[in-house]
Amino acid sequence: MTITGASGRPRDPEVDRRITEAAVALFGRAGWAGFNLEAVARAAGVGKASIYLRWRTKELLLAEALGSGLLDVADTDSGTLRGDLVELAHQLLALYMGPSRQAALRMAAEAPTIPEVAQRWDALRESQALAARAIVRRGIRRGEIPAGTSVTLLLDTLCGGVVMHVSSTPAHLQERLAADLDDYAERLVDFLMRAVLTTS
Amino acid sequence: MTITGASGRPRDPEVDRRITEAAVALFGRAGWAGFNLEAVARAAGVGKASIYLRWRTKELLLAEALGSGLLDVADTDSGTLRGDLVELAHQLLALYMGPSRQAALRMAAEAPTIPEVAQRWDALRESQALAARAIVRRGIRRGEIPAGTSVTLLLDTLCGGVVMHVSSTPAHLQERLAADLDDYAERLVDFLMRAVLTTS
Numbered sequence: 001m002t003i004t005g006a007s008g009r010p011r012d013p014e015v016d017r018r019i020t021e022a023a024v025a026l027f028g029r030a031g032w033a034g035f036n037l038e039a040v041a042r043a044a045g046v047g048k049a050s051i052y053l054r055w056r057t058k059e060l061l062l063a064e065a066l067g068s069g070l071l072d073v074a075d076t077d078s079g080t081l082r083g084d085l086v087e088l089a090h091q092l093l094a095l096y097m098g099p100s101r102q103a104a105l106r107m108a109a110e111a112p113t114i115p116e117v118a119q120r121w122d123a124l125r126e127s128q129a130l131a132a133r134a135i136v137r138r139g140i141r142r143g144e145i146p147a148g149t150s151v152t153l154l155l156d157t158l159c160g161g162v163v164m165h166v167s168s169t170p171a172h173l174q175e176r177l178a179a180d181l182d183d184y185a186e187r188l189v190d191f192l193m194r195a196v197l198t199t200s
Numbered sequence: 201m202t203i204t205g206a207s208g209r210p211r212d213p214e215v216d217r218r219i220t221e222a223a224v225a226l227f228g229r230a231g232w233a234g235f236n237l238e239a240v241a242r243a244a245g246v247g248k249a250s251i252y253l254r255w256r257t258k259e260l261l262l263a264e265a266l267g268s269g270l271l272d273v274a275d276t277d278s279g280t281l282r283g284d285l286v287e288l289a290h291q292l293l294a295l296y297m298g299p300s301r302q303a304a305l306r307m308a309a310e311a312p313t314i315p316e317v318a319q320r321w322d323a324l325r326e327s328q329a330l331a332a333r334a335i336v337r338r339g340i341r342r343g344e345i346p347a348g349t350s351v352t353l354l355l356d357t358l359c360g361g362v363v364m365h366v367s368s369t370p371a372h373l374q375e376r377l378a379a380d381l382d383d384y385a386e387r388l389v390d391f392l393m394r395a396v397l398t399t400s
């Protein structure tokens with residue numbers, strides 16, 4: 001299937017990518033108050049018409065940009081719960097250490113107040129939550145962790161722990177943090193696996 | 201000591217409180233892009249001169265408002281590590297469920313880019329982190345948890361878990377969430393205590 005724009009002409013995926021990347025970066029810098037299609041076009045090096053061919057409004061552009069890259073947390077099945085959780089921690093660490101960091105933080109504060117974007121944000125977070133829950137449920141089915149494991153507690157502390165670790169590290173320690181990410185993801189998962197595997 | 205404004209007249213703490221509350225609420229709604237002293241004065245029901253008597257710039261007002269209320273996480277010594285951690289979880293839950301929620305989320309995204317506020321934000325977070333670390337260190341000194349406990353992992357997962365739990369709950373479940381907060385704080389702490397008390 002060829003993706004076509006409103007004009008019916010085939011869309012150039014490379015132009016799409018440049019526009020959505022520029023949209024995410026601008027939103028991260030300026031928030032919704034500073035988000036406008038002129039600035040996105042300029043940063044992407046395209047004409048405004050190229051954007052309007054693809055997205056009728058800035059709400060629709062930002063809603064779609066959200067899905068492509070900003071919140072891509074995929075469920076990969078590595079065969080073990082520990083492996084899957086380490087991979088999930090890695091994906092979140094990459095999101096909050098990478099170029100989308102500012103946009104992700106702003107989105108947490110602003111998404112509920114932006115029309116179109118609010119629904120997309122809710123849907124994305126729900127599908128992420130389902131993917132994360134699927135990881136834990138597989139672990140239970142494989143007998144790796146007890147059937148009574150609290151999926152909510154395990155995922156709150158894993159995902160929240162990652163975000164807190166990255167966002168509470170002061171600027172002058174970010175470089176050391178980046179070098180230590182692999183190690184941190186493994187220590188975090190091992191720590192939480194002990195909580196899950198110990199019956200109270 | 202009497203607190204005096206720039207005019208040398210004693211300041212009315214009730215007016216101070218109204219202004220800083222209005223400042224936090226406006227910042228939460230509109231972010232830095234929409235933050236201005238006219239709107240703060242209107243919302244607080246005071247004249248703009250009352251604000252200028254106290255704060256020369258909007259940066260200084262927001263920086264001070266941050267400290268009074270928005271980020272008040274106090275270190276209380278309940279006598280046990282479990283009690284102290286439950287209290288810490290409660291304070292964070294109250295912050296992210298209460299009227300300061302929007303401002304706290306926006307601050308995480310925007311503080312680093314606002315002059316004056318950035319330094320104050322860093323200092324506040326550092327003093328919070330020190331208070332939280334003091335709680336865990338007391339637990340180690342009292343022999344409640346092993347000396348080798350990772351303070352970072354315990355606090356990342358406790359504080360991050362709270363924030364994730366509150367912010368990942370969709371709007372239509374917020375009421376149920378509020379009713380369940382006490383219970384959640386205790387289950388979260390017990391879960392993490394198991395991780396800490398189990399040697400790998």
